[in-house]
Amino acid sequence: MKIKRKIEIAVISDVHLGTYGCHAKHLLTYLNSIKPKKLILNGDIVDIWQFNKRYFPKSHLKVIKKIMTMASDGVEVIYITGNHDEMLRKFANTQIGNISIVNKKVLELDGKKAWFFHGDVFDVSIQNAKWLAKLGGYGYDCLTLLNKLYNWQLEKRGKERYSLSKKIKNSVKGTVKYINDYETIISDLAIENGYDFVICGHIHQPKMEYRDNKYGRTMYLNSGDWVENFTALEYQFKRWKIYNYNNDKLAPFIVNETDEDFEMQDLIAAITIVDQNLKKSN
Template identity: 70%
Template sequence: MKKRKIELAVISDVHLGTYGCHADELIAYLNSIQPKKLVLNGDIIDIWQFKKRFFPASHLKVLKKVIGMASKGTEVYYITGNHDEMLRKFSDTSMGNFKISNKLVLNLDGKKAWIFHGDVFDVSIQNAKWLAKLGGYGYDMLILINSVVNWCLLKMGREKYSLSKRIKNSVKSAVKYINNFENVAAELAIENDYDYVICGHIHQPKKERFENKNGSTLYLNSGDWVENLTALEYSFKRWRIYHYNHDKLSPFFVDEDLKEMDMNDLIASITDKEVDAEDVPHFPEGVEEKPSTEKDHETL
Protein backbone atom coordinates (compact mmCIF):
# COMPACT_ATOMS: atom_id res chain seq x y z
CA MET A 1 0.00 0.00 0.00
CA LYS A 2 1.17 3.53 -0.80
CA LYS A 3 2.02 5.90 2.01
CA ARG A 4 -0.14 8.98 2.43
CA LYS A 5 1.75 12.14 1.46
CA ILE A 6 0.99 15.02 3.83
CA GLU A 7 2.53 18.43 4.48
CA LEU A 8 2.86 18.16 8.25
CA ALA A 9 2.26 15.65 11.04
CA VAL A 10 2.31 16.54 14.73
CA ILE A 11 2.56 13.97 17.52
CA SER A 12 3.12 14.50 21.22
CA ASP A 13 3.11 12.76 24.59
CA VAL A 14 4.41 9.41 23.39
CA HIS A 15 6.12 8.76 26.75
CA LEU A 16 8.69 6.25 25.54
CA GLY A 17 10.01 4.37 28.55
CA THR A 18 6.65 3.97 30.30
CA TYR A 19 4.28 1.01 30.46
CA GLY A 20 1.44 2.96 28.87
CA CYS A 21 3.27 3.87 25.66
CA HIS A 22 1.80 2.34 22.48
CA ALA A 23 5.06 2.19 20.53
CA ASP A 24 4.00 -0.50 18.04
CA GLU A 25 0.90 1.45 17.05
CA LEU A 26 2.96 4.61 16.61
CA ILE A 27 5.40 2.79 14.32
CA ALA A 28 2.42 1.58 12.28
CA TYR A 29 1.19 5.15 11.93
CA LEU A 30 4.61 6.55 10.97
CA ASN A 31 4.96 3.78 8.39
CA SER A 32 1.66 4.84 6.81
CA ILE A 33 2.60 8.48 6.11
CA GLN A 34 5.20 10.42 4.15
CA PRO A 35 5.21 13.92 5.67
CA LYS A 36 7.36 16.82 4.50
CA LYS A 37 7.60 17.92 8.13
CA LEU A 38 7.21 15.93 11.36
CA VAL A 39 6.84 17.77 14.66
CA LEU A 40 7.45 15.86 17.89
CA ASN A 41 5.71 18.19 20.31
CA GLY A 42 7.14 17.22 23.69
CA ASP A 43 7.17 14.29 26.12
CA ILE A 44 8.35 11.91 23.43
CA ILE A 45 10.90 10.29 25.76
CA ASP A 46 9.82 10.14 29.40
CA ILE A 47 13.13 11.01 31.06
CA TRP A 48 11.36 11.54 34.40
CA GLN A 49 10.79 7.79 34.72
CA PHE A 50 14.02 6.45 33.23
CA LYS A 51 15.14 4.97 36.56
CA LYS A 52 12.78 2.03 36.06
CA ARG A 53 15.10 0.73 33.31
CA PHE A 54 12.04 -0.14 31.23
CA PHE A 55 12.79 0.57 27.58
CA PRO A 56 11.76 -2.36 25.34
CA ALA A 57 12.83 -2.89 21.74
CA SER A 58 9.61 -1.45 20.33
CA HIS A 59 10.40 1.89 22.00
CA LEU A 60 13.85 1.92 20.42
CA LYS A 61 12.24 1.19 17.06
CA VAL A 62 10.30 4.44 17.32
CA LEU A 63 13.56 6.38 17.69
CA LYS A 64 15.09 4.51 14.77
CA LYS A 65 12.01 5.18 12.64
CA VAL A 66 12.13 8.93 13.33
CA ILE A 67 15.86 9.08 12.57
CA GLY A 68 15.25 7.12 9.38
CA MET A 69 12.55 9.58 8.29
CA ALA A 70 14.94 12.50 8.85
CA SER A 71 17.67 10.78 6.86
CA LYS A 72 15.24 10.32 3.95
CA GLY A 73 14.32 14.00 3.70
CA THR A 74 11.58 14.66 6.27
CA GLU A 75 12.21 17.79 8.36
CA VAL A 76 11.92 16.61 11.97
CA TYR A 77 11.42 19.14 14.77
CA TYR A 78 11.75 17.91 18.35
CA ILE A 79 10.04 20.38 20.69
CA THR A 80 10.88 19.81 24.34
CA GLY A 81 8.25 19.15 27.01
CA ASN A 82 8.29 18.72 30.77
CA HIS A 83 9.01 14.97 30.77
CA ASP A 84 11.96 15.47 28.41
CA GLU A 85 13.01 18.88 29.76
CA MET A 86 16.65 17.73 30.04
CA LEU A 87 16.84 18.19 26.27
CA ARG A 88 16.19 21.94 26.66
CA LYS A 89 19.92 22.48 27.11
CA PHE A 90 20.24 21.43 23.45
CA SER A 91 17.62 23.92 22.22
CA ASP A 92 18.40 25.36 18.76
CA THR A 93 20.61 22.35 18.00
CA SER A 94 20.42 21.23 14.38
CA MET A 95 21.70 17.92 12.97
CA GLY A 96 20.82 17.76 9.29
CA ASN A 97 17.04 17.49 9.08
CA PHE A 98 16.69 16.94 12.84
CA LYS A 99 16.22 20.07 14.97
CA ILE A 100 15.60 20.59 18.69
CA SER A 101 13.81 23.67 20.03
CA ASN A 102 11.53 24.85 22.82
CA LYS A 103 8.89 26.21 20.49
CA LEU A 104 8.38 26.58 16.78
CA VAL A 105 6.67 28.98 14.38
CA LEU A 106 5.88 27.68 10.91
CA ASN A 107 4.45 29.44 7.88
CA LEU A 108 1.73 27.22 6.44
CA ASP A 109 0.30 28.52 3.18
CA GLY A 110 0.65 32.11 4.36
CA LYS A 111 -0.67 31.49 7.87
CA LYS A 112 1.38 31.38 11.06
CA ALA A 113 1.33 28.28 13.25
CA TRP A 114 2.63 28.59 16.84
CA ILE A 115 3.68 25.20 18.18
CA PHE A 116 4.81 24.42 21.74
CA HIS A 117 4.24 21.65 24.27
CA GLY A 118 2.15 23.60 26.80
CA ASP A 119 3.70 22.78 30.18
CA VAL A 120 4.52 26.49 30.59
CA PHE A 121 0.86 26.94 31.58
CA ASP A 122 1.00 24.19 34.22
CA VAL A 123 1.25 25.79 37.67
CA SER A 124 2.11 22.47 39.37
CA ILE A 125 5.15 22.03 37.12
CA GLN A 126 6.32 25.61 37.54
CA ASN A 127 5.90 25.75 41.34
CA ALA A 128 5.87 22.15 42.63
CA LYS A 129 7.76 19.92 40.23
CA TRP A 130 8.00 17.11 42.79
CA LEU A 131 4.19 16.98 42.89
CA ALA A 132 4.00 16.85 39.10
CA LYS A 133 6.53 14.00 39.01
CA LEU A 134 4.60 12.11 41.68
CA GLY A 135 1.48 12.53 39.59
CA GLY A 136 3.36 11.17 36.58
CA TYR A 137 4.26 7.99 38.45
CA GLY A 138 0.67 7.61 39.65
CA TYR A 139 -0.64 8.09 36.11
CA ASP A 140 1.72 5.43 34.75
CA MET A 141 0.59 3.00 37.44
CA LEU A 142 -3.07 3.75 36.64
CA ILE A 143 -2.41 3.00 32.96
CA LEU A 144 -0.76 -0.30 33.92
CA ILE A 145 -3.77 -1.28 36.05
CA ASN A 146 -6.09 -0.17 33.25
CA SER A 147 -4.30 -2.48 30.79
CA VAL A 148 -5.07 -5.46 33.05
CA VAL A 149 -8.70 -4.37 33.36
CA ASN A 150 -9.02 -4.01 29.58
CA TRP A 151 -7.47 -7.43 29.03
CA CYS A 152 -10.19 -8.92 31.21
CA LEU A 153 -12.90 -6.91 29.46
CA LEU A 154 -11.76 -8.09 26.02
CA LYS A 155 -11.76 -11.70 27.24
CA MET A 156 -15.39 -11.20 28.24
CA GLY A 157 -16.22 -9.72 24.85
CA ARG A 158 -16.68 -6.19 26.16
CA GLU A 159 -15.19 -2.89 25.00
CA LYS A 160 -12.10 -1.30 26.51
CA TYR A 161 -12.54 1.24 29.29
CA SER A 162 -10.32 4.21 30.22
CA LEU A 163 -10.03 4.76 33.95
CA SER A 164 -8.03 7.98 33.61
CA LYS A 165 -10.51 9.49 31.13
CA ARG A 166 -13.33 8.61 33.50
CA ILE A 167 -11.52 10.30 36.39
CA LYS A 168 -10.62 13.43 34.40
CA ASN A 169 -14.14 13.80 33.01
CA SER A 170 -15.76 13.39 36.42
CA VAL A 171 -13.48 15.65 38.47
CA LYS A 172 -14.54 19.28 38.11
CA SER A 173 -11.06 20.66 38.85
CA ALA A 174 -9.56 18.56 36.01
CA VAL A 175 -12.21 19.74 33.56
CA LYS A 176 -11.67 23.35 34.67
CA TYR A 177 -7.88 23.02 34.26
CA ILE A 178 -8.25 21.71 30.70
CA ASN A 179 -10.66 24.50 29.78
CA ASN A 180 -8.35 27.13 31.27
CA PHE A 181 -5.37 25.66 29.42
CA GLU A 182 -7.16 25.86 26.08
CA ASN A 183 -8.48 29.38 26.69
CA VAL A 184 -5.09 30.77 27.73
CA ALA A 185 -3.33 29.22 24.74
CA ALA A 186 -5.96 30.59 22.35
CA GLU A 187 -5.97 34.09 23.86
CA LEU A 188 -2.17 34.35 23.66
CA ALA A 189 -2.24 33.17 20.05
CA ILE A 190 -4.85 35.81 19.14
CA GLU A 191 -2.87 38.49 20.97
CA ASN A 192 0.25 37.60 18.96
CA ASP A 193 -1.56 37.25 15.61
CA TYR A 194 -1.08 33.49 15.19
CA ASP A 195 -3.60 31.76 12.95
CA TYR A 196 -3.01 28.37 14.61
CA VAL A 197 -1.86 27.41 18.11
CA ILE A 198 -0.78 23.79 18.50
CA CYS A 199 -0.14 22.13 21.87
CA GLY A 200 0.14 18.78 23.59
CA HIS A 201 0.65 18.14 27.32
CA ILE A 202 -2.95 17.63 28.50
CA HIS A 203 -3.57 14.41 26.50
CA GLN A 204 -6.82 15.83 25.08
CA PRO A 205 -7.00 15.83 21.24
CA LYS A 206 -8.99 18.79 20.04
CA LYS A 207 -9.66 21.10 17.11
CA GLU A 208 -11.69 24.22 17.93
CA ARG A 209 -11.88 27.83 16.77
CA PHE A 210 -11.62 30.44 19.53
CA GLU A 211 -12.75 34.04 19.06
CA ASN A 212 -12.70 37.22 21.11
CA LYS A 213 -12.97 40.95 20.38
CA ASN A 214 -9.37 41.00 19.12
CA GLY A 215 -9.71 38.23 16.54
CA SER A 216 -9.71 34.45 16.25
CA THR A 217 -7.40 31.46 16.11
CA LEU A 218 -7.68 27.73 15.56
CA TYR A 219 -6.65 25.79 18.68
CA LEU A 220 -5.30 22.30 18.04
CA ASN A 221 -4.09 19.62 20.43
CA SER A 222 -2.39 16.44 19.19
CA GLY A 223 -3.53 14.34 22.16
CA ASP A 224 -1.21 11.46 23.05
CA TRP A 225 -0.01 7.92 22.30
CA VAL A 226 -0.87 6.51 25.73
CA GLU A 227 -4.67 6.58 25.73
CA ASN A 228 -6.04 8.37 22.66
CA LEU A 229 -3.44 7.34 20.02
CA THR A 230 -3.93 10.54 18.02
CA ALA A 231 -1.97 12.92 15.82
CA LEU A 232 -2.56 16.15 13.91
CA GLU A 233 -2.21 16.26 10.14
CA TYR A 234 -2.05 19.31 7.86
CA SER A 235 -2.50 18.99 4.12
CA PHE A 236 -4.30 20.95 1.37
CA LYS A 237 -4.69 23.90 3.78
CA ARG A 238 -6.74 21.80 6.18
CA TRP A 239 -6.16 20.34 9.64
CA ARG A 240 -7.56 17.06 10.91
CA ILE A 241 -7.19 14.91 14.01
CA TYR A 242 -5.99 11.44 13.12
CA HIS A 243 -7.30 8.61 15.33
CA TYR A 244 -5.32 5.37 15.12
CA ASN A 245 -8.20 3.32 16.51
CA HIS A 246 -10.42 4.44 13.60
CA ASP A 247 -7.92 3.38 10.95
CA LYS A 248 -6.72 0.07 9.51
CA LEU A 249 -2.94 0.02 9.43
CA SER A 250 -1.96 -3.64 9.60
CA PRO A 251 0.01 -3.56 6.30
CA PHE A 252 2.30 -0.93 7.85
CA PHE A 253 2.68 -2.53 11.25
CA VAL A 254 6.41 -3.24 11.13
CA ASP A 255 9.19 -2.20 8.78
CA GLU A 256 10.68 -5.24 7.09
CA ASP A 257 14.20 -4.18 8.10
CA LEU A 258 13.16 -4.02 11.77
CA LYS A 259 11.54 -7.44 12.06
CA GLU A 260 14.69 -9.42 12.73
CA MET A 261 16.65 -6.82 14.72
CA ASP A 262 17.40 -7.61 18.34
CA MET A 263 18.06 -5.08 21.10
CA ASN A 264 21.82 -4.91 20.50
CA ASP A 265 21.33 -4.32 16.77
CA LEU A 266 18.84 -1.54 17.40
CA ILE A 267 21.07 0.30 19.87
CA ALA A 268 24.06 -0.08 17.57
CA SER A 269 22.10 1.25 14.60
CA ILE A 270 21.14 4.38 16.55
CA THR A 271 24.42 5.06 18.38
CA ASP A 272 26.90 3.49 15.93
CA LYS A 273 28.39 1.62 18.89
CA GLU A 274 28.59 -1.99 19.93
CA VAL A 275 26.68 -2.69 23.13
CA ASP A 276 27.45 -5.30 25.77
CA ALA A 277 24.58 -7.53 26.76
CA GLU A 278 24.67 -6.38 30.40
CA ASP A 279 24.13 -2.76 29.29
CA VAL A 280 20.85 -3.53 27.53
CA PRO A 281 17.75 -2.28 29.43
CA HIS A 282 15.71 -5.10 30.91
CA PHE A 283 12.28 -5.42 32.39
CA PRO A 284 11.64 -5.38 36.12
CA GLU A 285 10.96 -8.81 37.53
CA GLY A 286 7.50 -10.01 36.65
CA VAL A 287 6.98 -7.46 33.86
CA GLU A 288 7.03 -8.47 30.21
CA GLU A 289 7.13 -6.39 27.07
CA LYS A 290 3.82 -5.92 25.27
CA PRO A 291 3.55 -8.15 22.21
CA SER A 292 3.94 -6.42 18.87
CA THR A 293 0.57 -6.14 17.71
CA GLU A 294 9.72 28.75 6.85
CA LYS A 295 10.38 28.41 10.26
CA ASP A 296 11.39 30.67 13.13
CA HIS A 297 12.15 29.21 16.48
CA GLU A 298 13.18 30.83 19.69
CA THR A 299 13.27 29.95 23.34
CA LEU A 300 9.85 30.01 24.96
Protein backbone atom coordinates in the same frame (compact mmCIF):
# COMPACT_ATOMS: atom_id res chain seq x y z
CA MET B 1 3.66 -2.69 -2.18
CA LYS B 2 2.70 -0.52 0.78
CA ILE B 3 1.50 2.91 -0.30
CA LYS B 4 2.15 5.57 2.34
CA ARG B 5 -0.01 8.64 2.72
CA LYS B 6 1.87 11.78 1.72
CA ILE B 7 1.19 14.65 4.11
CA GLU B 8 2.85 18.01 4.62
CA ILE B 9 3.10 17.93 8.42
CA ALA B 10 2.49 15.28 11.08
CA VAL B 11 2.48 16.27 14.75
CA ILE B 12 2.76 13.79 17.63
CA SER B 13 3.27 14.46 21.31
CA ASP B 14 3.14 12.80 24.72
CA VAL B 15 4.42 9.40 23.61
CA HIS B 16 6.16 8.77 26.96
CA LEU B 17 8.66 6.20 25.73
CA GLY B 18 10.10 4.33 28.70
CA THR B 19 6.82 4.05 30.62
CA TYR B 20 4.30 1.23 30.93
CA GLY B 21 1.54 3.42 29.52
CA CYS B 22 3.22 4.02 26.14
CA HIS B 23 1.65 2.22 23.16
CA ALA B 24 4.76 2.20 20.95
CA LYS B 25 3.44 -0.43 18.53
CA HIS B 26 0.39 1.70 17.77
CA LEU B 27 2.66 4.65 17.05
CA LEU B 28 4.91 2.54 14.80
CA THR B 29 1.85 1.48 12.83
CA TYR B 30 1.02 5.13 12.29
CA LEU B 31 4.57 6.23 11.40
CA ASN B 32 4.86 3.35 8.92
CA SER B 33 1.70 4.53 7.15
CA ILE B 34 2.75 8.12 6.41
CA LYS B 35 5.35 10.03 4.40
CA PRO B 36 5.44 13.57 5.82
CA LYS B 37 7.62 16.45 4.71
CA LYS B 38 7.87 17.52 8.35
CA LEU B 39 7.48 15.42 11.51
CA ILE B 40 6.98 17.58 14.58
CA LEU B 41 7.61 15.83 17.91
CA ASN B 42 5.78 18.18 20.26
CA GLY B 43 7.24 17.20 23.63
CA ASP B 44 7.26 14.30 26.10
CA ILE B 45 8.45 11.82 23.50
CA VAL B 46 10.92 10.12 25.86
CA ASP B 47 9.80 10.25 29.48
CA ILE B 48 13.03 11.19 31.25
CA TRP B 49 11.13 11.98 34.49
CA GLN B 50 10.09 8.35 34.89
CA PHE B 51 12.84 6.70 32.86
CA ASN B 52 13.73 3.24 34.14
CA LYS B 53 16.60 1.40 32.46
CA ARG B 54 14.93 -1.88 33.44
CA TYR B 55 11.92 -1.00 31.27
CA PHE B 56 12.62 0.11 27.71
CA PRO B 57 11.14 -2.55 25.38
CA LYS B 58 12.30 -3.17 21.83
CA SER B 59 9.12 -1.58 20.50
CA HIS B 60 10.13 1.67 22.23
CA LEU B 61 13.60 1.50 20.69
CA LYS B 62 11.98 0.87 17.31
CA VAL B 63 10.12 4.18 17.56
CA ILE B 64 13.44 6.00 18.01
CA LYS B 65 14.98 4.04 15.14
CA LYS B 66 11.99 4.82 12.91
CA ILE B 67 12.28 8.56 13.59
CA MET B 68 16.03 8.44 12.85
CA THR B 69 15.37 6.56 9.62
CA MET B 70 12.73 9.09 8.54
CA ALA B 71 15.23 11.89 9.14
CA SER B 72 17.92 10.09 7.12
CA ASP B 73 15.38 9.65 4.30
CA GLY B 74 14.86 13.42 4.08
CA VAL B 75 12.01 14.10 6.50
CA GLU B 76 12.56 17.28 8.51
CA VAL B 77 12.19 16.25 12.17
CA ILE B 78 11.53 19.05 14.64
CA TYR B 79 11.82 17.97 18.28
CA ILE B 80 10.06 20.46 20.55
CA THR B 81 10.95 19.89 24.19
CA GLY B 82 8.36 19.17 26.88
CA ASN B 83 8.41 18.88 30.65
CA HIS B 84 9.03 15.12 30.77
CA ASP B 85 12.01 15.53 28.42
CA GLU B 86 13.04 18.96 29.73
CA MET B 87 16.70 17.84 29.99
CA LEU B 88 16.85 18.36 26.23
CA ARG B 89 16.18 22.08 26.69
CA LYS B 90 19.89 22.61 27.29
CA PHE B 91 20.36 21.52 23.65
CA ALA B 92 17.74 23.91 22.25
CA ASN B 93 18.59 25.30 18.80
CA THR B 94 20.85 22.32 18.06
CA GLN B 95 20.66 20.74 14.60
CA ILE B 96 21.88 17.25 13.67
CA GLY B 97 21.26 16.56 10.01
CA ASN B 98 17.52 16.83 9.46
CA ILE B 99 16.76 16.77 13.20
CA SER B 100 16.49 20.02 15.16
CA ILE B 101 15.79 20.52 18.86
CA VAL B 102 13.83 23.64 19.85
CA ASN B 103 11.62 24.88 22.68
CA LYS B 104 9.02 26.34 20.30
CA LYS B 105 8.54 26.79 16.58
CA VAL B 106 6.70 29.23 14.31
CA LEU B 107 5.95 28.15 10.75
CA GLU B 108 4.18 29.87 7.87
CA LEU B 109 1.61 27.52 6.35
CA ASP B 110 0.02 28.71 3.13
CA GLY B 111 0.18 32.35 4.22
CA LYS B 112 -0.93 31.68 7.80
CA LYS B 113 1.18 31.64 10.97
CA ALA B 114 1.32 28.50 13.12
CA TRP B 115 2.77 28.51 16.64
CA PHE B 116 4.00 25.14 18.00
CA PHE B 117 5.03 24.41 21.59
CA HIS B 118 4.45 21.64 24.14
CA GLY B 119 2.37 23.66 26.61
CA ASP B 120 3.80 22.91 30.05
CA VAL B 121 4.91 26.54 30.48
CA PHE B 122 1.21 27.38 30.93
CA ASP B 123 0.66 24.67 33.54
CA VAL B 124 0.59 26.34 36.96
CA SER B 125 0.89 23.01 38.82
CA ILE B 126 4.26 22.34 37.15
CA GLN B 127 5.63 25.84 37.51
CA ASN B 128 4.74 26.12 41.22
CA ALA B 129 5.22 22.54 42.45
CA LYS B 130 7.28 20.39 40.09
CA TRP B 131 7.75 17.66 42.71
CA LEU B 132 3.95 17.32 42.98
CA ALA B 133 3.63 17.10 39.20
CA LYS B 134 6.30 14.37 39.12
CA LEU B 135 4.49 12.46 41.86
CA GLY B 136 1.30 12.73 39.84
CA GLY B 137 3.21 11.40 36.83
CA TYR B 138 4.20 8.27 38.72
CA GLY B 139 0.61 7.80 39.84
CA TYR B 140 -0.61 8.19 36.26
CA ASP B 141 1.93 5.61 35.06
CA CYS B 142 0.71 3.10 37.67
CA LEU B 143 -2.90 3.77 36.66
CA THR B 144 -2.15 3.16 32.97
CA LEU B 145 -0.38 -0.11 33.84
CA LEU B 146 -3.45 -1.21 35.81
CA ASN B 147 -5.62 -0.09 32.88
CA LYS B 148 -3.55 -2.24 30.49
CA LEU B 149 -4.20 -5.34 32.58
CA TYR B 150 -7.89 -4.48 32.86
CA ASN B 151 -8.23 -3.98 29.08
CA TRP B 152 -6.39 -7.25 28.43
CA GLN B 153 -9.09 -9.03 30.43
CA LEU B 154 -11.84 -7.13 28.58
CA GLU B 155 -10.40 -7.99 25.16
CA LYS B 156 -10.14 -11.67 26.11
CA ARG B 157 -13.87 -11.60 26.80
CA GLY B 158 -14.58 -9.77 23.53
CA LYS B 159 -15.51 -6.51 25.23
CA GLU B 160 -14.58 -2.92 24.36
CA ARG B 161 -11.49 -1.25 25.86
CA TYR B 162 -12.07 1.15 28.75
CA SER B 163 -10.00 4.11 29.95
CA LEU B 164 -9.86 4.44 33.73
CA SER B 165 -7.87 7.68 33.57
CA LYS B 166 -10.39 9.29 31.18
CA LYS B 167 -13.24 8.30 33.48
CA ILE B 168 -11.49 9.86 36.47
CA LYS B 169 -10.54 13.03 34.55
CA ASN B 170 -14.05 13.56 33.20
CA SER B 171 -15.66 13.03 36.60
CA VAL B 172 -13.55 15.62 38.42
CA LYS B 173 -14.92 19.16 37.99
CA GLY B 174 -11.56 20.70 38.81
CA THR B 175 -9.93 18.83 35.93
CA VAL B 176 -12.52 20.05 33.44
CA LYS B 177 -11.95 23.65 34.61
CA TYR B 178 -8.17 23.20 34.43
CA ILE B 179 -8.36 22.00 30.82
CA ASN B 180 -10.68 24.84 29.81
CA ASP B 181 -8.44 27.44 31.49
CA TYR B 182 -5.38 25.94 29.79
CA GLU B 183 -7.00 26.12 26.35
CA THR B 184 -8.30 29.65 26.94
CA ILE B 185 -4.93 31.06 28.08
CA ILE B 186 -3.11 29.55 25.11
CA SER B 187 -5.74 30.68 22.60
CA ASP B 188 -5.88 34.22 23.97
CA LEU B 189 -2.10 34.51 23.77
CA ALA B 190 -2.11 33.20 20.19
CA ILE B 191 -4.73 35.78 19.19
CA GLU B 192 -2.76 38.54 20.91
CA ASN B 193 0.35 37.59 18.90
CA GLY B 194 -1.46 37.20 15.60
CA TYR B 195 -1.12 33.44 15.18
CA ASP B 196 -3.74 31.73 13.00
CA PHE B 197 -3.00 28.31 14.51
CA VAL B 198 -1.72 27.34 17.94
CA ILE B 199 -0.56 23.73 18.28
CA CYS B 200 0.29 22.13 21.62
CA GLY B 201 0.10 18.89 23.61
CA HIS B 202 0.77 18.24 27.31
CA ILE B 203 -2.77 17.67 28.65
CA HIS B 204 -3.46 14.49 26.61
CA GLN B 205 -6.72 15.94 25.26
CA PRO B 206 -6.88 15.90 21.42
CA LYS B 207 -8.87 18.82 20.12
CA MET B 208 -9.30 21.06 17.09
CA GLU B 209 -11.57 24.07 17.35
CA TYR B 210 -11.77 27.78 16.64
CA ARG B 211 -11.44 30.00 19.71
CA ASP B 212 -12.65 33.61 19.68
CA ASN B 213 -12.33 36.62 21.93
CA LYS B 214 -13.01 40.31 21.36
CA TYR B 215 -9.60 40.73 19.71
CA GLY B 216 -9.87 38.03 17.08
CA ARG B 217 -9.84 34.31 16.33
CA THR B 218 -7.38 31.41 16.26
CA MET B 219 -7.60 27.68 15.72
CA TYR B 220 -6.58 25.75 18.86
CA LEU B 221 -5.12 22.31 18.14
CA ASN B 222 -3.92 19.66 20.60
CA SER B 223 -2.23 16.52 19.31
CA GLY B 224 -3.40 14.37 22.24
CA ASP B 225 -1.15 11.45 23.22
CA TRP B 226 -0.04 7.85 22.62
CA VAL B 227 -0.93 6.61 26.10
CA GLU B 228 -4.71 6.51 25.93
CA ASN B 229 -6.02 8.47 22.92
CA PHE B 230 -3.53 7.41 20.19
CA THR B 231 -3.91 10.61 18.17
CA ALA B 232 -1.85 12.89 15.94
CA LEU B 233 -2.39 16.07 13.97
CA GLU B 234 -1.97 16.21 10.20
CA TYR B 235 -1.75 19.20 7.86
CA GLN B 236 -2.41 18.73 4.15
CA PHE B 237 -4.22 20.69 1.43
CA LYS B 238 -4.35 23.79 3.68
CA ARG B 239 -6.35 21.89 6.30
CA TRP B 240 -5.74 20.33 9.69
CA LYS B 241 -7.24 17.05 10.87
CA ILE B 242 -6.96 14.85 13.95
CA TYR B 243 -5.76 11.35 13.14
CA ASN B 244 -7.22 8.74 15.51
CA TYR B 245 -5.52 5.33 15.51
CA ASN B 246 -8.64 3.53 16.73
CA ASN B 247 -10.68 4.84 13.79
CA ASP B 248 -8.07 5.36 11.06
CA LYS B 249 -5.47 2.59 11.43
CA LEU B 250 -4.44 0.80 8.25
CA ALA B 251 -4.09 -2.98 8.55
CA PRO B 252 -1.15 -3.33 6.11
CA PHE B 253 1.06 -1.26 8.39
CA ILE B 254 0.37 -2.97 11.72
CA VAL B 255 3.57 -3.90 13.55
CA ASN B 256 4.14 -7.61 14.08
CA GLU B 257 3.44 -8.36 17.74
CA THR B 258 6.03 -11.19 17.72
CA ASP B 259 8.81 -9.23 16.03
CA GLU B 260 11.82 -9.66 18.26
CA ASP B 261 14.62 -9.11 15.73
CA PHE B 262 15.43 -5.54 16.77
CA GLU B 263 18.57 -5.03 18.84
CA MET B 264 20.45 -2.05 20.27
CA GLN B 265 22.96 -2.20 17.37
CA ASP B 266 20.08 -1.39 15.00
CA LEU B 267 19.46 1.85 16.89
CA ILE B 268 23.19 2.66 16.82
CA ALA B 269 23.19 2.02 13.06
CA ALA B 270 20.27 4.44 12.58
CA ILE B 271 22.06 7.15 14.56
CA THR B 272 25.22 6.52 12.50
CA ILE B 273 23.27 7.06 9.24
CA VAL B 274 22.06 10.45 10.50
CA ASP B 275 25.62 11.37 11.53
CA GLN B 276 27.00 10.36 8.11
CA ASN B 277 24.40 12.48 6.35
CA LEU B 278 25.37 15.42 8.56
CA LYS B 279 29.04 15.04 7.57
CA LYS B 280 28.12 14.86 3.89
CA SER B 281 26.09 18.06 4.15
CA ASN B 282 29.11 19.79 5.66
